[in-house]
């Protein structure tokens with residue numbers, strides 16, 4: 130297995146790069162999706178969230194009201210830390226299991242773990258390569274406002290809840306510049322895929338037997 134940790138700020142283009150790598154043949158594991166799964170009705174994490182934030186964060190059908198909880202936690206660092214302490218361990222455990230399963234299914238798989246909070250959440254999977262998508266803050270905010278309908282203040286609050294660009298690029302083996310055209314992002318993703326395949330081939334031919 131070749132394990133890529135893919136991270137980047139909100140709306141920086143992680144999913145766009147992950148989708149391209151998936152089209153090339155990578156297995157894609159998405160931390161945002163896992164974070165939704167571990168708080169489905171009936172899970173211990175959802176029970177812990179209700180205990181911490183009250184039943185006002187539930188919808189009438191018993192599922193989590195994500196907009197309501199988002200409004201609470203992205204306005205207050207302490208509340209966000211409480212939520213993270215509930216959700217992150219569950220995501221860490223589930224992602225570890227899924228990565229192990231991908232390797233068991235195909236020892237030669239390239240696995241992309243797409244995780245917005247790689248820097249913030251002490252993710253310590255044994256990555257072969259850490260890739261960071263990097264766009265200017267104004268591009269992130271503009272995408273959140275124009276494409277996802279957030280109001281500018283909420284968009285800024287989400288960006289501010291995350292590590293800054295410098296902290297992320299400091300841990301990167303590869304930085305993908307996602308501040309330009311989509312075509313420029315795609316060509317960098319294609320070059321990354323070619324590099325990973327070449328590294329895998331080199332490892333394989335160095336292997337005895």
Ligand SMILES: CC(C)(COP(=O)(O)OP(=O)(O)OC[C@H]1O[C@@H](n2cnc3c(N)ncnc32)[C@H](O)[C@@H]1O)[C@@H](O)C(=O)NCCC(=O)NCCS
Nearest residue numbers: 138139160161164195196198199202213216220245290291
């Ligand atoms: C607060 C919640 C309910 C808001 O849900 P919502 O559907 O509006 O957003 P969604 O989960 O799709 O996240 C969108 C983006 O917000 C950013 N974001 C989400 N959680 C966090 C966080 N704890 N800290 C900083 N940024 C975050 C990420 O860039 C993410 O890609 C939800 O984000 C959540 O449960 N967050 C805590 C878990 C978490 O850290 N998830 C991120 C990956 S593990």
Ligand SMILES: Nc1ncnc2c1ncn2[C@@H]1O[C@H](COP(=O)(O)OP(=O)(O)OP(=O)(O)O)[C@@H](O)[C@H]1O
Nearest residue numbers: 138139140141142143144145272307309310311314
């Ligand atoms: N050069 C670019 N590279 C990547 N995405 C771009 C670029 N220009 C515009 N975009 C747009 O920006 C958006 C980026 O969204 P994407 O879901 O890929 O980001 P993300 O980092 O995964 O976000 P999130 O943290 O919310 O999961 C997409 O709608 C994409 O079309």
